[in-house]
Amino acid sequence: MSGPSRDDKNLPDDATVERLRAAVRGEEPLEGGAPVDADLVWRAVSGELPPEERRAVVARVAADPAWATAWRLAHELSRAAQEVPKTETPAPGARSRRSERPAREARRFRFAWSHPAWGSVAVAALVLVVLGITLRPEVEPRLRGMDGREVTSLLPDDMALPREAFILRWSGGPDGTLWSLQLSSEDLGVTHRVETQQRAEYQVPASVLAPLPAGAKVLWQVEARLPDGRVRRSATFVNRLE
């Protein structure tokens, strides 16, 4: 950096700047600091926000080490994202798009993969029905180590809810459990978080949902803080706006 008055003895040299940067990187988070709005930070770093809003975020970065960590991560990752060649986008399905198999063969493979052994499935389903067991079309990923309990949504997956009564309900914790909930739109344009509430339900304010169009997906996840201090986190559930 070439400054206007290099002879100023108060100016730190490059090595000192690096030490200052290292010290800043090493700072521990503040007690009771405001939660980091990751989406806001990302939009600031990537230039999506207007300059005055970017400056407001930088002011938070100056004041709070947690925001500073989030800023540095966003800087690194947004730069890494820009370096990914468009042809190498690591998207699901990219493998099939890159494949040189004829489309017909690919369809056959997909069919065979998704419909294995129909006869066996039918027999198994019949047995389960006879036993009074409901076979769900998909089994959610499940994390072991939950003492047989899991946090589950009480709403059907993908169920549409009215904007004015977007009430999320779940189960899975004993009395005394404290819940936090976070939700986001698919594009992360809308994020919302509620901390430490006692009821296993939450009505999302209409103002939070206002930017979203009808039919938009809302992804939500709850975290349980159990009376014994342990923490459980649910899978991500999806519901829609009516």
Added chain:
Amino acid sequence: MTISTSRRSVHLEPRQRQTPDAGPALDGELESLREALSRAVARVCPPHLVDRRDDLVQTAMMRLMELQRREPDRERWTASYLYRVAYTALVDEIRNVERRKEVGLEVVEALPEPPVAMGNPEQSARASQIARAVRDCLRKLVEDRRLAVTLYLQGHTVPEAAELLGWDGKRTENLVYRGLGALRLCLSTKGFEP
């Protein structure tokens, strides 16, 4: 599928029906993203999270895969979208790690918390003191200087800082320059000669 990291072991029950497009599990297609996450975490995370780096990356990848599974529209999964989702998951997990002292949900093998400080404890304490002093001194700077110096200390170049702040490059350079001088003076009054 069992995923092992240095401190925990997580087991995901396989889905009963899986299609090839439902989201590959930790295969080569997401490897570049994982590597980018690992690099970013290694470069910018505070030392007190050093023992959690693998966990942070792993959790972010798992959240990403979970979201992939629920997103039928493949066209949305551009690189920038993937990185953005991974970033959000990473920040969220860092917040969780900072917040909880308890053994988390995913931990199967209860291990004692390792020490969080790296290297010499005296050096760590000293670095922490300097960091607090820097933040305190930043607060005392005129706002424009504070913002410019903040970005500079976060690793941005002057042109990057100028672009982010929406200011002219020359002005930003001047602000960084003057701000660093003022910062050093402030630190010296606090007894720090960084």
